[in-house]
Amino acid sequence: MLISGTLSKCCKLLGCLLFFAVLRGNTQSNVNNLPVVLKAPVAGTTEPLILYITGDGGMKKFSANVIESFRQKNYPVVALNALKYFWNKKTPQQAAKDVASLITYYQGQWDSNHGVVLIGYSLGADVLPFIYTSLPPEVAEKVKHLVFLSPSTNTDLEVHVSDMLGKSSSKGMSVPAEINKIKDKPLLLVFGAEEKDFNLSSLNVRYQQLILPGGHAYDEDANGVAGKILGALHP
Known part of the structure; x- marks a missing residue:
């Protein structure tokens, strides 16, 4: 027996x-x-993992330089190429499942247990609130900050050639309305001084705002942008 x-x-x-x-x-x-670019952590870093989502142009010079600047400041980075990933329409639940898998897998692979910062640029910023609000609770609780770089007002989680040509659409789900659902995390919204499209008065949650020189690409000063973001997260 x-x-x-x-x-x-x-x-x-x-x-x-x-x-x-x-x-x-x-x-x-x-x-x-998944179409990602990885910046592995340096040994002994205590900085959180950055999950970065590019704009609809994909891993262009600005995003490539921004994530490299984060790496140089000892932040491990997993960067999702939005052009490739959202070329086919996704639901918030699909995108959140994939982002959760990326966070869980690379935190394990890299032994990175110091939290997560979610950063989205342009289309990446548009989809970010929908992804966060659909994350499993055990992954969402790891998130320390959310950073929105030049979000627009609407998204349907799909790349549109017209948007890439600068002809923004008013169709889709409301980005400000989804941001308003995030009441439990620090929010940072970043815009170029020349950008006027996003109506901040539509937000009723607490957030920090950062205005940088230039327009949608912030005068291509990727290193300066990365430094300002990290400075705002750690004042």
Whole structure:
């Protein structure tokens, strides 16, 4: 009886281990199929993981330089290429599931347990509130700050060529309305001094605002933008 009981417990334990191994394998498989650029952490860093979502132009010079600036300041970065990822329409739940997988997987791979900062630029900023509000609670609780770089007023979580040509659409879900649902995290909204499209009066949540020189690309001063963002997060 003792041997039988012990064997039964061992089988159950083995079954659990196999289940989690398969789950981990599926997560890794899903993560490997996502269009991301990685900036691995330096040894011993205590900075949070940055999950960055590009604009609809993808990993262009500005975003590439911004995430490299974060890396140089010892922040590990996982950057999702919005052009490739949102080329096909996503639901908030789909996007949140993939972002949660990225956060969970790379925090584990890099032994990064110092929280998460979510940063979105342009289209990335538009989709960010919808992703955050759809995250699983155990992932959302890891998020320390949300940073919105030049969001617009509406999104349908899909790349549109007309938007890439500067012809913004008023169709889709309201970005300010979704931001207004985020009442439990510090919010930073960043705009170029020449940008006038986003109506801040539509927000009824507390937020910090940062106005930088230039327009939508902030005079291409990626290093300066990264420094100002990190300075605002750690005043």
